[in-house]
């Protein structure tokens with residue numbers, strides 16, 4: 211931590227699956243404490259981009275710099291000490307206890323044969339406490355609800371003590387209330403100095419927790435900037451091909467109301 215300039219920089223990157231280009235020439239940067247929300251329709255390449263951003267997919271061209279260092283030159287362990295990643299789906303296969311799942315977040319700091327130390331256990335317990343789920347610590351991970359699993363996975367990532375969190379649709383398994391709780395957690399984590407990149411299907415989420423928004427469509431960012439500048443009726447129409455009404459609440463918060471499309475089945 212501690213570096214404020216060029217914290218995480220993406221320069222003209224492109225990616226293709228077997229010659230099929232998914233995106234090209236994407237550039238942006240984020241600083242300490244930024245929350246970037248990536249919006250865009252299904253199949254536009256958000257997950258693919260996110261996998262490039264954390265080094266899981268190798269980009270075709272361009273470069274990604276973490277605190278000035280090219281991601282291609284960093285080992286998996288070094289990337290994991292900098293970036294915590296929560297994928298869209300993370301189905302568990304073995305009934306580990308929650309505390310053990312969270313402790314796995316310490317792997318980038320341990321050698322293969324090392325047992326977690328007292329310090330690691332302290333960090334794991336603290337991660338659970340930060341998210342208010344220390345009551346789950348002795349439960350079997352496989353017995354948790356989808357929402358509880360999402361929070362435990364986030365605790366595991368916090369235990370990794372990264373500077374950057376990359377979250378692929380972090381609210382996808384959460385109920386209406388827990389979605390807001392998670393966005394507030396994201397807000398708090400950013401205020402404590404973490405930088406966060408997340409994808410979402412809900413433009414409202416950009417107003418709730420982000421200071422930067424990108425709208426991805428047709429292989430590029432069609433807009434990038436502050437939520438007020440980017441989440442507009444015009445851009446939402448361009449992105450999702452529906453009419454959306456933006457309404458401002460008394461506290462100036464904006465909400466997006468999708469209008470009916472009058473779609474009819476041709477039976």
Ligand SMILES: Nc1ncnc2c1ncn2[C@@H]1O[C@H](COP(=O)(O)OP(=O)(O)OP(=O)(O)O)[C@@H](O)[C@H]1O
Nearest residue numbers: 227228232250251252253254255256257258259411
């Ligand atoms: N492993 C793969 N091999 C080939 N094509 C893929 C692969 N993974 C994804 N794709 C294709 O790449 C495109 C982008 O997929 P991606 O999952 O990145 O989109 P997305 O914006 O995250 O979608 P959604 O919002 O539906 O989750 C899609 O056309 C998809 O079919």
